[in-house]
Amino acid sequence: MNIAIEQLPMLLLATIAIEYLVLLVFLKKEPLKLLLYSVLVNCVTWPLATFLYYSIFPQFLLLEIIVLLVEMILLKLLLQIKIGKALLLSFATNFVTALIGFVIAAI
């Protein structure tokens, strides 16, 4: 893998923090529950996506779409919201994290 092993937990925590804040902006309720859901959702998708990207399948966009769809389903189930809203949340969280990732990479 090209990514340093020591960076992985930090990157995961950063992703969780960013996505949590985005969810909080949209939902503004039960912050602790939202944090738990954010941790769980990211812990399902992030390690798998990272492993696939660096080991087998280096297609960022395609992996991002798969992550978006999986997170949409998980958010729908956990937050008990409509699929459209789950898709919007999933898109917003992943868009923001990807954007921040690109900005950091560019710097």
Add this chain to the structure above:
Amino acid sequence: MSMRKIFTSFLFVLFLFWAVLLLAAPKVSADLLIPGYKGVEYCFQIENTNDFPDYTFVVHYTFAMEGYQVIRGNECLSFYKFNVPKIYAINKLLFNEAPLISIMNSGNHSKLTEYIANDKNFIPSDVEIKAISQVVDTDPTKKIVDVLKIISIENDKLEIEKSKTIYTYTDDTTEEKAYATQDVRPLPSRLIIPLSSYEIMYFAIPVIALIIIVIILASRKFMKRQKKGT
């Protein structure tokens, strides 16, 4: 103790276990890289230096053991694994190797960086070449060659891309794999990667997270049913 409390405690314990696993992940990995690995030969080559006959190409090795090498044709260049090679193009008419030889002979190799940085005739490339010195035991590869391609040379920029990797296997057959993205070396198709304990974390963490999600959803359903019953 109510069912709700039992579920909450169980979830808490599971979450705690999973959090410990997550935090322990980097420590688990630290000692597992060397055993189970074997050495491989590595070099890189530029396939089209002949398309730019007006230029000389020089590779400058920094960090571990500073030095330089004039690239001749498409020869394959090996270097110490901790070195960082940087490729430069210099107009043939402006290239003078004597100062480089003099610096190397003086033994003060670190002056090379200063010399190259100050000589405006050295046109730098930002291609990143990373040596690979070992692969997992199960990998049938014995030699890895990264093939680079010069795209263009402008006044202050040498554009080079990694085009493919050539794997030579222990049975002397070879395989060429094209670079899909510049940052990631394509893997040989004959490679079967056994997962290290650290890499297992990439799967263990999602599985445990999924289990917790399923428990949350199931308990929610259970509570609903209980409420309906009462």
